[in-house]
Amino acid sequence: MTPQLSFYNTASRTQEPFTTLHPGVVNMYCCGPTVYHYAHIGNLRTFVFEDLLRRVLDYNGYAVKHIVNITDVGHLTSDADTGEDKMEKGAAREGKSVWEVAEFYTKAFMQDWERLNLKPPTRWTKATDHIPEQIALVETLEAKGYAYVIPEDGVYFDTAKFPRYADFAGLDIRGMQEGARIGVTEGKRNPTDFALWKISPSDAKRAMEWDSPWGRGFPGWHVECSAMAMKHLGPTLDIHCGGSDLIRVHHSNEIAQSEGATGVTFSRFWMHGGWLLEAPTADGNGGGKMSKSAGEFVTVDLLLKKNYGALDYRYFCLGAHYRSYLNFSWEALDTARDSLKSLRRKTDPLIGRASAIVSENALGWQRRFLEAVYDDLGFPQALAVLNQMLKDPDLLEGEKAALVRDFDRLLGLGLAEKTEREEKVLPGPLAALLEERKDARNNKDWKRSDEIRDLLKGKGFGVKDNPDGTTSWFPL
């Protein structure tokens, strides 16, 4: 019996059997990064989750159309005009043009994507390549009576015209009104109304602006995702993903403007990744959601600099359920790195030895693994199944190898191939030392032998004496 795929749907707040609008095809849109700075590993956790989802869909034989956007338009940081534009802020910080900043960080992001072994999306879509589509969407909303103009400010979406607005995120709008809210835009009809198009102030020239029926300006905070998703995937998506922090505002708004314009369900499944939390420092500061502004700004580059592999971080993410909080600490990452290393030690000897998976036993392991993964991406349990499987003495090596290869299609840890762990050559003088140690050992000069072992250890090389009399070394 093949296990059935089911995912937790934020829209219904329940886990539902997965179905698609069109048989065999999955249209999936994932909110991507704003490219004004490097992505930190908290941002990246969401993309790792989405990659896991993507792999499960691929594994099931779906033709997946997977779109990830690149937000290269700077949006203001608040409703009020007082907010700073992230892109312009980035440009000012680095003395570059906004376009250069966008290009630089887009490349950096894609590099991180590859390092984490994320499958390339079917298509990357850039916000600035879709200005006409965004304008068209706003025009449709205006024609349907969902939009209103605040002169010299912009076009806004009237959330009162979309009665379901609060449902998706379970917003308590009355409670929000009671809250002290600073920087309310003059002229907004409802606190939840949001800009569809912002008109540039007459006295300031923006680095990125376009002509529109409402005046020169730039698209609002949320239209790009609706416009691009519907252009490339049609009015109804199968899955829309993002980080949990997008639920309340961004995704509520996307639903309002998309469904307002088309009259049909925008996305059948909504899936959101949990946050990466930062441990507080020893003095009790920091802690909470990882961000660029607070605490340590941890990027993949920093990980590599500290001698972790990007896949160590991927493994770290695999250890926790995608919807739960994950506590990041260097100690926890050490754990993940050691775990992956020891996992590789078990799976490396199996590379290239796969046979067919035919025995009852092997099929049972495969079923258990898939049951875990198909149950709302239960990768932590799946990892437990993998570990137990590797220890099963009744399983033939060929089948073990085949299972590892099969599971890794979903895990994406590179367990089935020899990675770039290149054969390093022991530097000449050290090789000579190793020879000398061999002689010492033959003469039972344990003192000298141990000295040399310590010396090599200091240089970063471990030594191990094999039972057959040979000696091997490995980088520590």
Place this chain on the structure above:
RNA sequence: GGCGACAUACCCAAGUGGUAAGGGAGAGCUCUGCAAAAGCUUUAUUCAGCGGUUCGAAUCCGCUUGUCGCCUCCA
């Protein structure tokens, strides 16, 4: 102020009514000249605290404590 989430061993963490997965670290054993690596064994009478429902609760309900988040932008 309003709303919400979370709290499982040394660390990460699974488990949402049936009697605590898995990994790492640690410990013991085997192996070894000693190590390393590997293999085996082992590590929570207990799930923040208190009370309740139940034949039965980490799992449901209530209260308390603590941490974090949202009500600006955010993966």
